[in-house]
Amino acid sequence: MAATFPARATAQPLQNADELIDSVETFIFDCDGVIWKGDSLIDGVPETLDMLRSRGKRLVFVTNNSTKSRKQYGKKFETLGLSVSEEEIFASSFAAAAYLKSINFPKDKKVYVIGEDGILKELELAGFEYLGGPEDGGKKIELKPGFLMEHDENVGAVVVGFDRYFNYYKIQYGTLCIRENPGCLFIATNRDAVTHLTDAQEWAGGGSMVGALAGSTQREPLVVGKPSTFMMDYLANKFGILKSQICMVGDRLDTDILFGQNGSCKTLLVLSGVTSLSMLQSPNNSIQPDFYTSKISDFLSLKAATV
Amino acid sequence: MAATFPARATAQPLQNADELIDSVETFIFDCDGVIWKGDSLIDGVPETLDMLRSRGKRLVFVTNNSTKSRKQYGKKFETLGLSVSEEEIFASSFAAAAYLKSINFPKDKKVYVIGEDGILKELELAGFEYLGGPEDGGKKIELKPGFLMEHDENVGAVVVGFDRYFNYYKIQYGTLCIRENPGCLFIATNRDAVTHLTDAQEWAGGGSMVGALAGSTQREPLVVGKPSTFMMDYLANKFGILKSQICMVGDRLDTDILFGQNGSCKTLLVLSGVTSLSMLQSPNNSIQPDFYTSKISDFLSLKAATV
Numbered sequence: 001m002a003a004t005f006p007a008r009a010t011a012q013p014l015q016n017a018d019e020l021i022d023s024v025e026t027f028i029f030d031c032d033g034v035i036w037k038g039d040s041l042i043d044g045v046p047e048t049l050d051m052l053r054s055r056g057k058r059l060v061f062v063t064n065n066s067t068k069s070r071k072q073y074g075k076k077f078e079t080l081g082l083s084v085s086e087e088e089i090f091a092s093s094f095a096a097a098a099y100l101k102s103i104n105f106p107k108d109k110k111v112y113v114i115g116e117d118g119i120l121k122e123l124e125l126a127g128f129e130y131l132g133g134p135e136d137g138g139k140k141i142e143l144k145p146g147f148l149m150e151h152d153e154n155v156g157a158v159v160v161g162f163d164r165y166f167n168y169y170k171i172q173y174g175t176l177c178i179r180e181n182p183g184c185l186f187i188a189t190n191r192d193a194v195t196h197l198t199d200a201q202e203w204a205g206g207g208s209m210v211g212a213l214a215g216s217t218q219r220e221p222l223v224v225g226k227p228s229t230f231m232m233d234y235l236a237n238k239f240g241i242l243k244s245q246i247c248m249v250g251d252r253l254d255t256d257i258l259f260g261q262n263g264s265c266k267t268l269l270v271l272s273g274v275t276s277l278s279m280l281q282s283p284n285n286s287i288q289p290d291f292y293t294s295k296i297s298d299f300l301s302l303k304a305a306t307v
Numbered sequence: 308m309a310a311t312f313p314a315r316a317t318a319q320p321l322q323n324a325d326e327l328i329d330s331v332e333t334f335i336f337d338c339d340g341v342i343w344k345g346d347s348l349i350d351g352v353p354e355t356l357d358m359l360r361s362r363g364k365r366l367v368f369v370t371n372n373s374t375k376s377r378k379q380y381g382k383k384f385e386t387l388g389l390s391v392s393e394e395e396i397f398a399s400s401f402a403a404a405a406y407l408k409s410i411n412f413p414k415d416k417k418v419y420v421i422g423e424d425g426i427l428k429e430l431e432l433a434g435f436e437y438l439g440g441p442e443d444g445g446k447k448i449e450l451k452p453g454f455l456m457e458h459d460e461n462v463g464a465v466v467v468g469f470d471r472y473f474n475y476y477k478i479q480y481g482t483l484c485i486r487e488n489p490g491c492l493f494i495a496t497n498r499d500a501v502t503h504l505t506d507a508q509e510w511a512g513g514g515s516m517v518g519a520l521a522g523s524t525q526r527e528p529l530v531v532g533k534p535s536t537f538m539m540d541y542l543a544n545k546f547g548i549l550k551s552q553i554c555m556v557g558d559r560l561d562t563d564i565l566f567g568q569n570g571s572c573k574t575l576l577v578l579s580g581v582t583s584l585s586m587l588q589s590p591n592n593s594i595q596p597d598f599y600t601s602k603i604s605d606f607l608s609l610k611a612a613t614v
Contacts, residue, residue, distance in 0.1 A: 218500050
């Protein structure tokens with residue numbers, strides 16, 4: 001008999017992992033809070049990934065973090081002893097470059113970057129010319145009467161991601177491009193309110209840099225990271241898979257689970273990251289995954305129920 | 308016969324200034340684009356203000372600029388040869404302090420400031436303890452594993468205004484206060500997309516700093532500047548005037564004219580600032596003042612029509 005899944009109205013505890021695994025072809029994993037926490041691997045992850053691979057499942061790792069490129073992310077997996085290839089990693093830095101490719105962004109136009117090194121690396125790999133990024137972190141504006149900030153009229157897109165060197169120079173440069181260059185795109189890697197720069201506390205995320213530019217341009221960005229469906233559509237297209245054959249696994253309701261639901265995938269919330277069971281079950285929460293479980297290594301122990 | 312005013316549906320050119328002047332008790336003037344442009348006085352302003360005072364009208368000057376205090380603004384009027392007292396000036400820096408007073412903000416709580424000197428000066432005059440401001444402009448975050456930014460748990464309000472020294476330190480500090488201090492207020496001096504730091508171009512305004520904090524806290528600020536009605540209510544209360552006895556004069560539809568309309572005042576748009584007649588009459592514009600005219604000195608020439 002075909003597996004039946006409960007309605008989305010209330011998340012169910014995962015009881016039969018085999019049934020879920022058999023019902024999909026691809027697992028998309030969020031990284032922070034699912035695979036690792038800060039610099040520590042979460043318990044049982046290597047064995048779980050090995051088991052899924054041995055059962056022929058495609059594994060994809062998606063992160064809204066845009067500070068690293070795919071290659072730089074690959075090193076993080078390697079350091080933690082996980083064997084994951086660059087092609088399996090989809091960071092929002094890569095998504096920004098992939099989006100520009102997908103719309104045939106003209107190669108004679110430039111990209112202004114508010115963000116860190118990962119975005120620059122991915123733009124370079126994709127063959128786009130860029131300016132801004134960390135280099136503009138130390139720039140100041142000297143306001144004399146009549147002073148005007150020049151900007152490059154060939155900038156056709158402004159990409160905004162998390163940027164710890166954010167400053168007014170960048171706000172004004174990006175604003176000028178978006179407001180004054182005809183047709184200039186405003187692309188956000190993500191709008192996450194908070195991010196995990198260190199384990200010790202939550203840090204203001206890419207949503208703050210994007211909010212600043214939205215405030216000064218009165219434009220809404222095109223978001224390429226979660227929960228927008230761009231990466232999901234890209235993956236489905238690239239691998240030729242049906243979205244109903246994907247299970248999205250994450251620790252955040254408003255990015256990961258919403259991302260999976262926006263893409264009509266199956267969704268599994270793990271409680272090894274920022275979301276607790278009481279947050280999931282709070283009457284204030286309207287986002288219900290199909291299933292929840294404590295961590296992905298539960299896949300190894302939750303065998304078919306003997307009803 | 309009593310003066311009749313046209314419906315708000317379509318702005319009328321001001322034809323009979325005397326009738327408008329006789330119908331109100333108080334004129335509220337926006338400054339930039341109405342009184343001056345950058346560092347130059349607009350033609351005929353001193354004579355117009357003298358005429359209005361001689362006819363017994365109360366004059367009030369309102370600005371969303373929070374970088375200066377009332378006193379500092381007073382100097383600007385003086386430099387331009389205008390005799391305006393501090394008590395006639397209402398800058399959004401003052402409004403932030405006045406708002407905190409109006410709600411009896413506890414004196415043992417502190418205010419964290421993202422903004423420039425004007426806000427600090429007004430908070431000091433109102434007797435509030437503050438931290439942040441320009442002093443945090445040079446602060447950087449060193450991200451080591453386990454690093455945590457400490458923040459003052461006695462901060463009960465974060466005030467955000469235009470800040471050319473905006474940086475990630477300030478974003479994170481303000482975010483921590485708003486997210487982690489129970490009941491902490493999030494107050495914006497204004498959400499203006501652009502501001503006029505120099506005559507030569509438009510500069511990203513306070514809306515960008517406020518947007519950044521809204522993005523990281525997922526909270527909406529309480530706005531004390533235009534077009535919120537706080538200053539209008541404050542003025543009406545302070546001077547004991549009816550709002551229908553006020554005419555708001557400004558050069559911006561979405562701040563000045565909306566501010567007047569939100570307060571149920573009469574409204575006059577002057578075309579000496581950022582709004583042109585074609586912008587006013589564009590089908591995309593939904594904000595219609597009662598009247599429009601080229602500049603306030605038209606008050607001197609537009610006498611009663613001889614119908």
